[in-house]
Every structure is written in C-alpha cells, then in structure tokens.
Amino acid sequence: MRSGAPTPDLSGLNHKPAGLHGQIRPKDGELEFEDGTPIRFWGVNLQAYALFHTRPASIELHAQRLARLGVNLVRIHHHDSHWVQPNVFGAEATDTRTLDPASMRKLDAWIAALKAQGIYIWLDLHVGRQFTPEDGIAGFDEIAEDTGLADIRGFNYVSPSIEQRMLEFQNAYLRHRNARTGLTYAEDPAVVAVMLTNENDLTHHFGNGLLPNKNVPLHSKLYMALSDQFARDNGFDPNATWRSWEHGPSKIFLSDLERRFNERLIPAVRDTGFKGLISTTSLWGGMTIAGLPSLTLGSIIDTHSYGSGGETGYDPRIQSGFLDWIAVAQVAGQPLSVSEWNIAEYPTEDRFIAPLRVATRAAHQGWDAMMIYGYSQQPLNGPLQPSNWSMAEDPGVIWMMPAAALLFREGHVRRAEKTYAICLDEDTFFGQPVSPHTSIGIRTIAEQSRLVTCMPDTPALPWLEPTELNDALYQPLDLDHSYLAGDATVVAADTGEFQRDFSTAQFKVDTGKSQIVAGRFQGGAVTTTDVVFEVATPMAAIAVQSLDSKDIAGSGRILISISGRTVPVGSDEPRFQIEPVEGFLRITAPAGLSPRPLRSNQTLPPDAHRFERGVHVIDLGKINDARWLYLE
Template sequence: MRNIHSILFIICLCLFTLHSARDVAEASEDWPLDKITLRTATPDLSGLNHKPAGIHGRVMAQGDQLIFEDGTPIRFWGANLQAYAIYFTEPRNIKAHAKRLAQLGFNLVRIHHHDSDWVQPNIFGENAKTTTQLNPAWLNKLDQWITALKDEGIYIWLDLHVGRRFTASDGVENFEELAGGQDKADAVGFNFVSPSIERLMKEFQTAFLSHKNKYTGLSYSEEPAVIAVQITNENDLTHHFGNILLPDKGVPRHSETYMALANAFAKEQGFDAERTWRAWEFGPSKIFLNDLEHKFFDRMAQSVRDTGFDGLISTTSLWGEMSIAGLPSQMRGGIIDTHSYGWEGEIDFDPRQRAGLLDWLAIAQVDGLPLSVSEWNIGTTLAEDRFVAPVRVAAMAAFQGWDAMMVYGYSQQGLNGHVFPENWSIASDPGMIWMMPAAAILYRAGHIRQAEQTYALCPDASDFFGRSIAPDTSIGIRTIIEQSRLVTCMPETPALPWLTATNLTGKSYQDLDPDRSYLKSGSGVVEADTGEFFRAFEKGQFVVNAENSQIVAGRFHGEPVKTSNVEFNVDNPMAAIAVQSLDQSALTQARRILISISGRAISVHPEDENFRIEPITGILRIQARPDLELISRDGRVGDVSAAHTVKDGVHEIDLGKVKGSRWLYLE
C-alpha cells in the first residue's frame, strides 16, 4: 500500500510542479534580468576565519565534536569544488574565488571529481591510457587551489576515490569481466573483493597524499589545512552495490570470491549460509557485508596513515536512502559522513507522511562520533523555493550538533566568467547565494543553540540488521528531528567484534520508538525544543526566532509574520528574509545588522548566465538601536536611505525602494 501511495504522491507532485513552473515562467517575463558574477558585491564574513588555515594545528575528534590540536573548538560550513572548476580556473580567479568563498562565510572546501573519468582532463591527464600516473600539470592546479584557500582561512577535505575508471593498461585482474567489452571499468563494489583494485587504490592514495605542494612546501599528508580524507565516495555493499557481486551478474571470478567469503563468514558465525550471501535481504547478509566493508576500510585506512596523514578519515558515506544498517563499517574512520538531496516543496511536507532532506542526514549521527555532511542540496533542478534550503540546513545542523556541512557544490564549471545555471554551481545562482551568508552566520556564529533533549535510536542487533530502519520506514525519525536531537546507537554484535557497542550509561537520553509519531495529531507546525525555530508546513513557512537571528523563509500569504523583534510584511508569494546581528549582541542592541533578501530566480536559458529575478516588495519593521542607518554596499544600487524611516525605536524598510539590493546593513 505504501508503494501505491508513493506513486500517487509523486504523480500529483509532478503535475503540480509542471503547472507551477508554467505559471512562474509566465509571471517572470516582467522580472528584471540580473546575474551573479565574481564582481557582485557580497557581505564580508571572512573575519570568521583565522588565517592561514592550519595555525591551530590538526583537526581531531573529541567525542562527537571537532577541535584543533590546541583545544580550540571548530565547526565547518563548506562547499564542494568539483570537476572542471579545479582544472580550468585561471590562477588569478582561483585567488579571487578563494577570497569570495571566505567572504560568503565558508571555511571548508571539499575537492571532488578530480579523478572522475567524465572530467577531461582529470588528475591523470587528458584521455590517459593508464590511471596509475598523476599528471603534474593538473596537480599544480590543485596545489594552487589549496594554497589560495589556505591563505583565506579555508580548510580542505580531500577525496581519494570518486569516479576513477580503470583502463586495460592498469593491471586490474579479470579486467575483461568488469569492462563488459568497453575499454574502461568502474571500481565501485568490486574494490571490496578485488586485491588488484585495492592495490591500485592504495598506490593512488600514497602518491596523492605524498605529493608535495610546491607553493606551501608541504605534502598533502603533512598539510594541517587538510582536515580529512575520504577513502571512496558513495561506495557500499550494504545497500547499493552488493548485488553486483552475485552469481547471476556475469562476473564469475568476482562472484566466486564473494561467495567464498560469504560462506566462510556464515560457517564461522553459525549463520545460515543461504541468507548470508543474499545481499538484497536484511538479516545475516547485512552483518556479513559490514564485515567485508570494514576489513577493506581497515586496510585502506592503514595505507593512509602510512603516508603520515594523521587527520580525520572518512571511509565512505551514508547516501541514497540507506538504512542505519549501512553505518557500522564507517566507524573505522573516526568521523561519519552522509549525503542527502531534497526536492522542491521541502518546506511543505508533513513529516508524518514522508521523509525529507534533513531526516536522511539525522540518522547518520552516531553517538560519540562527529558527523560530516559532504553533500547536501535540493535535487530538483533550480527549484523555485531553493532559497529556503541554506538557512534551514544551517539551523538544523547547529540544533543537532553536526560538525561539517558542505553544499554540493560551489562550482562544477571553470570559474573564469560565464557559468551556466545549474544546481551544482551555486557560485552563479542568486537563489542560493543570497542566503549563504545568513546560513553561515546561523551555523558558525552560534545563533542557534543545540537541542535541549536528545533521543537515541537504539535497536538491538536483530532489528538493526534485520529490517530497514530509515526515514522512509520510520515515523519516529521523521517527527522527532525538527523537535529534538537524534543520535543512533551501535548494537552489541558478537559477529562483529570490531564494532564498539554504544554505551549510554550516565548520559541523558530518551529512547526513540521508530514506529511512534512524536508530532501531535492534527498539528501543522513542528517546533524546536529550544523555541528558536519552527516549520509551519501547512503554511509552507520556516521561521527562526532567536535572540540575534530572525528569519522567515518560504511562502507568504498576504499577512505579516512576526518574530520577537521583526515584523515581515512581504507581498510576494514566496521569499526569504534574514535579519541578523553581526556583533554577537541581541538584535535590539546590535550596532551592525545584516539583512539578507532572497526569492525566486528563474534561469533564462541553460547557456545564459542571466536570471529573471523577482522583485521583492513589502515592509520590514525592525526593533533596533534608533541611531542605525540603512546602507547598501552594492555599487550598482547607490543610496537606499529613501527606503528607511525610524520611529519609536522601530526601523521601517520599504523593500520596494531598495533598488534590487539583496544585502542591506543597519549600522
């Protein structure tokens, strides 16, 4: 029945989306054209970064938090830099974009798709005949990025394997059955049972991390600005790739190895051999697959350590609607990583009915370990409400106590001018960029407190491995995470002696029942237990009401939305407006206040950098110091004082008169 309801929901959503897109396209014909470029003025949040990155020593885990060697606590607001952006950005623009990233509030960049075959050239060169040699010219490009980012106080996350495809010249055993008649072969899944693929991956790790950056004089393994490495991206057997090793998949030599390992594990543990190899089923197979993954990751992590790297190691990610049964093998690295992509209308969904972007992230928070989110975004192409996501993700990350957040991505294209509109290159997307500084402030400046209550998801081993416990199957997960903190426990599992069971003794937790709703029947609002934010999903509104950040994002209905010190009167059907203190004082006492304004931005054409930008109109009323003046630092806008009046300690700002400026200051 759940599948039928899901199909009907998706059909209705698609029809609604098509209708909405047509209506928006017609309305946007009168919206002014604008674009985001490197020359577009932004707020300057670079003061949040210490420079250069690495001056406090290595980043390490202390329980479920990240700290520097000198004891300084840290959390990371980051972005991916991927593919052609790495290799085709000119040196002067590398420095300029590193500076811009810092100004926007970022202090972490993940290097991604540097080895992917669809990127030409990549780290191996252009259409290389072998992937066993690193190309010096393209390594030099990466050196330039790392150096420029480090200088701006931005730390680095390095992936070691993303989209590398092996060639016939690489020396992969049984290459022909992996390649299927092609001249290249993927490694994902097969790496867990192929000694030759493992050897090649180790050789890459060693060469890559031992490479000395000629601009810093340090190898990547020595570089304190490199906080983490990930062994392999989105690569698991427990959910996605276990089935490719089965006897009916046309890879007989790899299947023979897989079946021998499964049978040996079943015999050793006293499991039913038939159930142990059946990768698609829950039960003994999930225990065996975790053990197989763990042994591989254990060997790979030791290879990383042998290079001298003593930072964080992520094995892979919880991604693509995986259940918690995919988490145990990630324990080897010391930090858990996860990915999630939402959809248009994320602001509207009822958590009693379906899962959203944030639910899939929350289940990866293992008690006692830090959590990174190396990919998040809205998956719907340039969704009209995408501007809500940055502040919502930032608020939830701070509330849950997550440690490193990375949007996917800053850019996938060369950053020398024209950037095509796409989800994966927010550098030129007004819908996302306008809310990124507000999100960075929420998360990095501590404007949102961690939850007051923590719920622990602690099934025993029979349930943990025996059934799918995930947001799409658990109303308990979906209805708790916007109200209180959630952590996942590791179960006592005799068959996995390397897995440390979670010990909650002495800790204050509530047990989470995955099958119970924690939202009152009939409620249209889900609210944080700190009282600092809520999502009114029946209205499609996300509201932050903290002492120094007050934000409304989502749908407006022709009526004012009031927080403690701000009244938002917005004429548009949807928008996002953030009013935030920049000096850590409460809004009513702050000497500097940033106002961020975002809304609908419609791409004109896939090969045109211009967007149709919906003008935002309405009135803001802000209780603040009466001596503050309204200022815009956008050189195109000029004087905005005509939009501003002050009476009885209330600043009234006419949004229709700010001449299109999306970042304003009261100071």
C-alpha cells in the first residue's frame, strides 16, 4: 500500500484548490462556505514524525494519494509534542516560546500540497507541549514532572502565566506566513478550523489535579479562591463546589472556569484574522454530557471516541459502542466534528468494518467532519511499521476508506427521519453522570434515529444559552427506556437504509447508490436491493457503489471494494498476512459492463465474470486478490 500504489480515484470530489468557495461558516447546525456551498468533511490526522521527517517528494505524493482516497480534511496534530523530535520548536529546544523556521517550512509544505489537492486543514493550537523551566511559568516547580518538564493540562485554566504562553503561541502560529502560499495560516481559507487545546478539560479529567491534596499549593490556592467566590456569588455550598470529582455544583463551577479561559483565547484567535471554525477542546475519554457547556462557546463542538474489537456484535441494551459516545456530543443547533476516531486495540480482526460504520452513522446523524486517528505518525518515505495510528499502509483499513468517503460525502445514506433530544433540567444535567454507559435510552436510540443534546437553563451560567426546540421536530429521550424490543436481535435505522444484526455481528447498508455487507458471514447469501453477496469467507466487508450519481441498477460505473482480516507478520515488519475473500457477487446492473482491476497491466481471467439474465456474476476467488474493482 505504498503512496504510488493504485487506489480508486475520488479526487474529483474535492474543490481545487481548497478555499475555492471562500471561508467556512456554521449555518443551522451544519457547515457551508461563504458562497453557500454545503460541505461535509471526511478526514484524517497527520501527526508527529510524519509532519517533520517526510521528504518533499513524499509530501506531494501523499497529498495526491489522500485526495484519491476521498479525503478532504487533514488535522495537523502532535506538532508541539515533546516526544516528537524535532517538533515545531525545533530539536531538544530549551524553551517553547520560539517557532523553529525549519519545522515551519515542513508544515508549510504539507499545507500547500494538501491545499493544492483540495484538502482543507485543521490546526491544533496546543496538544502535547511540555513546558520548560525557561518558559517563565509561575509555580513551575510544583507542576514539573521527573523529566523536568511540565504537562500544563488543567493548570492552564487557573494560571495567568501558562495562559500567556498559550496566547503567545497561537498568535505566532496563526500569523506565520506560509512561504509557499503567501498567506498566513490565519488568513488562508483552506485552514477551516483550529482547536484551542486538545483533550484538556476540568469537568472530568484534570480538575482533580488542582485539589488541595495534590501538592500544587500555588495552583490549588488559585483554584480554591475561584471556587469559593463562585459559590458565594451563586448561593452554592462552598464545601461542595470545589469537589471536582462529584457531580452537582462542582460541574457548574468547572464549566464556568473553562468558559473564562475560552473567552480570553477565542478573541485572540480572531485578532489574528482567522475567520474559520474554533473548537475549544473535545468531549472525550468517558466524559458525561456535563462536559459539553463550555464547548458551546466555540463555533463547532468536537469529540473523540475510540472503539473496541467486536462492536458489530454489541447488544445496545447491554453495552455502549464508540459511536454512541459521539452521538451524545451533538449539541442541538451546532455543527459536530469528530477529530479523532479509531479502534483502540491493534490489530483487531474486524477493524476494517469501522470506516463503514462511522461513515454510515455520520451521514444518518448529520455529523459534519470525521477524522480517523491517524493516517500516519511515522515518516512517510518508505514502509511503515504496523500501527493503528498509521493506517496509511494498513490494508484492512485502507481498503474500505474510499467506500466510506464516497458514502458519507455523496450522501448515499439519508439523514434520520426522527430526532430525539436529551433535554434535562439543571439538576439532572449536572447532578447525574449522564452518558451512554449509564443510559439504555441513549444506547438503543442512537443507531435508529438522530440524537441531540440540549443545554439546560442554568442561572449560574448566564453565558450558556438554553436550547429551545420545536416540539414538532423533536421527541424527548427517556434515559431509562429501551427503544429496542426485549427479543430484538437487529437494530435498524428509521430510514430502513441500514441495520446491524448483533446476534450474527453483521452490518448491512442498502441504499440506491451504496449496498454493503460487513462482518461475519454465516448461514448463506445476504441480499440487498441489487446485490446478492454469496461470501464463503467467515469475516469480510464488501461494498458495491455507484460512481456516476445513478442508482446501482442503472449505473454505468460501479466501484467494488473488498476487505477482510489482515494480521501483521510482526510488529516491526511492514508485511501482513491477508485472508482471501472468496465467493460470488451477483450485481443487477446494465449490460455491457466488465470488471476492471485498478492496475492498468492487470487483467482478470475470462471466467471471473459473466452476465446472465440481467445480473453480473463475479467470482471473488478468480480476481487475483484484487481489493478494488471498477465495473464499467
């Protein structure tokens, strides 16, 4: 799966260059450009060593490859992390207050190459930056780790000196002028989004680090004073308000503490001339909906979610899947991005199913920007070590990425017919741990209908705009009610376009332009409207999709994508054991079409395909292990 290896070419879906339609903007909970062009983003993360160690020629090749794969958004990530050397501050920098010119030239090259291919850019303003003693941080010694460096997550919400260093960085980063485009990052319409700080919240993860027993006296003193003042101003019990691990008043206070920080950084971003989307941070790592309020201060809500192997077989009445955690982050009336998703363990045998399920659910729910973590965090100059953080050469995942991109970006799956809303009062919203883990209602509705979360009327948070819904368009969600019958083994979309049989661990999409079966095959053929999948291999995914905007039955150009189980030969070897996918496809489509491999010098044996009674029959065992075919 090298950068030059043949792939389906979906690059025609992209606007070239990126930025052609002007600045991005949110509108009615969705995204469009300033000329009114609507947009959905199917993206990847590009991170760490891939940013700074990839050679110029390889940068160009991979930008082209990403466009062919259907990608139109890249998130630049781990640019500032200390474990990446060099990073944006250079190699082993003694402080983190100066951008390294050589590193910035690398980022310039990536951004220019991606922009030319119609791929938009998401920039993070803080990820893994480790502060040094030379950065001028008050109370540095009490937050420094054994390495002599400091992870400032959580502390930034109370420390003026940390905040100042972050302001300085975002100002320098966004005002940096790209030598290749002639534009600053802030003024380039191809840069559509920035995130203030990655995975950095007080309401769930880092609030506890400020408590009096954490041996950070300067920061604890600041925290306790702010908590006491907030409690007195709002009539809360001061002894409850500072207790960050408890639900109730503390979650309201912590939301407000996050708000104060965000309201100082957001105007500074705008002062650089940046007109795109701003994400404050993400809902991530098991957070409840109480972590959402301060995220609404941005122009897009962001979330991260990582799944597990075997989720196609999860019974939603019993356990949550990673897509359910994304669903609760959809705040009514605001666009939603997922800047990180993947299957956490590696290599799970069924990881090839994830892109299809993500794309299908995203289209059905109306999510706006999906970014797998990641395309690569290794240098992209040669073979990669197998890793789920570097899927650029993972055949199991790559083989289904174009199919997922096509389905999502071209709207092959319709928006849900019904929308359910989590609309709770202040006491329940902040006082109980509401999440897919605790709610059978969330788990059983999120795959059937659209789900949104409302913001409650909260007098102590006058900046938090309560959600007002049209009752005719939304149904209230009962958190404790199962929306799936007790004897059900299938959960299906309210549109009838896709379903998941969790008793057999099989996922199926059946629309006019995309017909897909993924998961376990057992018990005979699986039929969709225009395709019969007779698969002998125990586990696989096959997607049959129209490429010419016609339904499959009338299409003159069809893409067939095939994937299955792949296992790395070794952790350090760039080779995979690949299970053959065998059986037959029977596709109802116009006469005169023939299957064609992507390699121009490759042909199929005559008996690999026949046309009989209006049906194209393809013998999967005779296509020379091709994983993509055109039927045209």
